[in-house]
Amino acid sequence: MKTRLITFIIAAVAFASPLGMVAAQTATPSSTRAPQTATGSAQMEDLKARLATKVAELRTVVKRAMYGTVKSVSVTSAAIETKTKDIKIELTDDVTVTQLISGKRTNLSIEDIETKDNVTVFGTYDETLDLLKAQFIFIESTVTPVKFSGIVADVDKEDYVLTINTSEGKSFTVDIENTTKTIVWSKEGGLVKGGFSKIAVGDTVHITGTPVAKKENNYRGIRVLNLGNITGSASTPTTTVTPVASASATPRNTPRPTVTP
Numbered sequence: 001m002k003t004r005l006i007t008f009i010i011a012a013v014a015f016a017s018p019l020g021m022v023a024a025q026t027a028t029p030s031s032t033r034a035p036q037t038a039t040g041s042a043q044m045e046d047l048k049a050r051l052a053t054k055v056a057e058l059r060t061v062v063k064r065a066m067y068g069t070v071k072s073v074s075v076t077s078a079a080i081e082t083k084t085k086d087i088k089i090e091l092t093d094d095v096t097v098t099q100l101i102s103g104k105r106t107n108l109s110i111e112d113i114e115t116k117d118n119v120t121v122f123g124t125y126d127e128t129l130d131l132l133k134a135q136f137i138f139i140e141s142t143v144t145p146v147k148f149s150g151i152v153a154d155v156d157k158e159d160y161v162l163t164i165n166t167s168e169g170k171s172f173t174v175d176i177e178n179t180t181k182t183i184v185w186s187k188e189g190g191l192v193k194g195g196f197s198k199i200a201v202g203d204t205v206h207i208t209g210t211p212v213a214k215k216e217n218n219y220r221g222i223r224v225l226n227l228g229n230i231t232g233s234a235s236t237p238t239t240t241v242t243p244v245a246s247a248s249a250t251p252r253n254t255p256r257p258t259v260t261p
Contacts, residue, residue, distance in 0.1 A: 010139075021225055046232075064125040066132060067140075070117045075110065080121060089121060090133045099139040104179075128241055132219070148172065149206045151231065152199060160196055162221075164207060173218045174207055186228060196224055202229045206237040 068082040078089040097108040102222070113119070118140040125132045160176040175255035176182075176196050186196035199205070204227040209219035 042226055062125055062127075063118060063123070064132065065122045065224060066125075067120045068117070070113060070115050070119060073113050073115060078113065078118065078134075087121075088131045089123075090130075092134075095134045095137060097137045097139065100141060111236075113137065113139065116142075122191050143210045145208050145210055146219065147206070147208050149204065152201050152203045152205060155199060155201060157196075162199065162205070162224075164205065171217065174205075174209055174221045174224070175212065175219070176221050176224070182224045182225045184224065184228070194224075199224070199226055200229070202231070203227065 006260045012208055026241065052208060066080060066082060068080040068087065070083045071079040071086065072077075074091075076091055078091060080087045080089055091110050095110065097110060097112060098105050098114075099108055100106070120140065121132060121134050122136040122138075123132050123134040125171045148164070148166060150164040150166035150170075150172070152162055156162070160175040162176060164172045164174060166172070182194040182196065182199070183191050184198055185191050206225040206227070208223040209221045212218040212220055
């Protein structure tokens, strides 16, 4: 009995000591870790689900550029005919529309897009909806350059305009702009860079240009090849002086022959 009593007292003292309290305190957090681990696993699964959704979106939505002809257009959408199929275009207020006008990139608006325009559209393509959300639209030029040659009949140095007469009897005006390239040809130097100031009346020129809208026989110069005055049409004629016989000579009397009997 004494032995059991002593053992019970020692156990009671050990449980009441600070070491026993520490053991009791360290055992408490282990019971609360299970809910925290379950919460972390739920967050991890949620993150995996979000990543999988984002990857799926990236697979269906990609950046793409398409070229085609406008079949129809409205304020919010357009239909582009490509070589393979028709593509739906979504138009927003943030889309940028530009076109090369007179050699300069000019900003336009959605209202400037018309049917039969050739356009290049940049944006994000949604394969699921078969829809291209436009971010940038470039309207291609549909005007085909024209080439002709003739002789310079007039040079307007104030408005930078040339008047060209062709061999067919037609007359054209050509606007020389900052983007117009002028090349001069000579026997000595061949082809060299020229300028508007070097073009003179009588020069034979080859013109590459585009028609000016609503102006008949008027072209915007892209390239001018000046061959110089090879026909002599503007040269000053040379005056030839022909000597004339003088009429101031004094007549002489011819003596009559004497008759001999």
